[in-house]
Amino acid sequence: MSLVKVGVIGIGNIGSSHVQMLNRGQIEGATLTAICSRNENRIEWVKNHTIGDIQVYKDEETFLNESEIDAILIATPHYSHPELAKKAFDKGMHVLIEKPAGVYTKNVLEMNEAAKSCGKVFGIMYNQRANPLYQKLRDLIQSGQLGDIKRTNLIITDSYRPQSYYDSSKWRATWKGEGGGVLLNQALHQLDILQWTTGYMPKRIRAVCSLGKYHNIEVEDDVTAYVEYENGATGVFITSTGEVPGTNRFEVVGDRGKVVVENEELIFYQLTQSEREFNTSFTGGFGKPEYRKINIPVKGENANHSSIIQNWIDAIIKGSPLLAPGEEGVKAVEITNAIYLSSWLNQPIELPIDVDFYYEKLQEKINHSTFEKQNVSNVTLDVTGTH
């Protein structure tokens, strides 16, 4: 295959951006062949903002059965990602899903099974994996230069959202429509970065989610989670959509130093010896291992969606390795599920979680919801500059 025919389903904020990217030829080896949206206005928008002959569908089944696409980019609301992906795998399509992989771990795992059986190229839009800062951090950890990890601290509070963002769609920030708030939507990238750079999944999580703290929504917009790892390391993860200017800071402490990623800069404090060795051998009472403060040059531009789409197309055409395999999407989703459970039950949650139990609890949230969304504007927002 030298030119992959791509279809986009879901022409909301982010889908619209992908449509333009593909249609403008910004992805080498890909062409925008078809789109699908239930919303007449969005179909009109596609007709007015694309060039060439784009097949247009209102119905998902017809789109999947009749369009001439090899590969599908799924940009619908969260809940539908696993079901749509499974249907696309059934049709033998390559699949790229927007994040999150899904809302609850149970059907994300089912999607992963379907992907495995199908054998097509399956990617997920974890575009922060294309961020050279996090790639370098991952290298430092995985190559052992940081030593055994002791502590992680990730503050991601710079995805501020005003009330009008939540009012822009009926499904947003509801248990039924989105299945969660800042965790599943804005902070999911960093939850993936947390597990991807360290290579560790938490083994236990204690968390507090504040629901509608800064906005008139029924889901969480402010979260603090405490995580514990198998090796004894601990960590804190903080996110909120109610702070300005917010913070985006990731600190990882190891036996051989510390890394801080903040303000688009990576600083590595490198010890000249293992702290654990120093601890037992030094006899002076007050003293610490020597260290160097190293600012590591990081090449390339910031992560963006086009890197992930291009990587997915390259994987289809050339067999290039995927930066963000779709199957790995479940990890951040499971972390969010554990955080929700811990907050709902007010107790520590062990991972892997009981996926059936989480599904039940989520259904309770949906079924017991009495929240009425007000002032819904049903507008599509320009995502330029967001993640």
Place this chain on the structure above:
Amino acid sequence: MSLVKVGVIGIGNIGSSHVQMLNRGQIEGATLTAICSRNENRIEWVKNHTIGDIQVYKDEETFLNESEIDAILIATPHYSHPELAKKAFDKGMHVLIEKPAGVYTKNVLEMNEAAKSCGKVFGIMYNQRANPLYQKLRDLIQSGQLGDIKRTNLIITDSYRPQSYYDSSKWRATWKGEGGGVLLNQALHQLDILQWTTGYMPKRIRAVCSLGKYHNIEVEDDVTAYVEYENGATGVFITSTGEVPGTNRFEVVGDRGKVVVENEELIFYQLTQSEREFNTSFTGGFGKPEYRKINIPVKGENANHSSIIQNWIDAIIKGSPLLAPGEEGVKAVEITNAIYLSSWLNQPIELPIDVDFYYEKLQEKINHSTFEKQNVSNVTLDVTGTH
């Protein structure tokens, strides 16, 4: 009074430093008149490292009854601070206690009652209050420039200690001898800064203390605490003596901006309008209030012990206001007690705490201790460069 006759009791790491400071005339209006130590070696050290006629006592009662001092600086191990202070107040002395004010809230409150009845000048060695960075932070908050506080994040992991530190005295890092570890000793300054700069005491705390995680000790050397405030704000407090180079970073987020104190620098991100106002009035979906990044010049040198001693002497002679009134020492102690309780019971703890209950639980820790200290060197360490 134009020259205050000061006595120092407890000639350990920090007491020795105070003795030299007073004896070298570094505190205006004060003279070192007497010292008291049970340890012959430390008495010898005083004789060899001071000039002039210093009264020397081995017995605490004799020291309090017979020495010709007006004011006492208490630098003994933690447990004894409240009892000694009460005895000194009984004798009509001015008192400056080393931190912590005590180990458990109950007898610290009793000490405060005694101080009130006595009416003498009562200070505590919270020398970080003399740090102009924290003074400026406090001004920004107390003057309302930061707006209502939303979140605090304080990481204080730069007081690294190797095993030989803990081996230097038998009482160190035991429930019986010290009553706690990094919280009561190294991180107490920052717990005070947390409450002093914000003006808020937590109303609820959830915490995990890891005991002997990085050292062969029976108390905690690694702590993560999640705090909630009356106004709905939340915060995280992290401390450890097992990390190098460690972090000393305090972030405070308010409705009108954010302050970060790190690397001896204060940066104020000042919004041009209230976030709460922007949230309801902005209609564009994606957008945030404008802000300015302001690096606030901070005058003066870093906090040190001499500032607090000088301030205490000035309060005695001239009636100057105390920067760190002794009565306020109870606040950080109560926060540590709540953190310990939460960790021991694995549940959230409300403040004010039940002081009798905490005392009981601490006695259990002491009575059930089976820890045997090994390799105790009984050396006095040079504290130059520590806090």
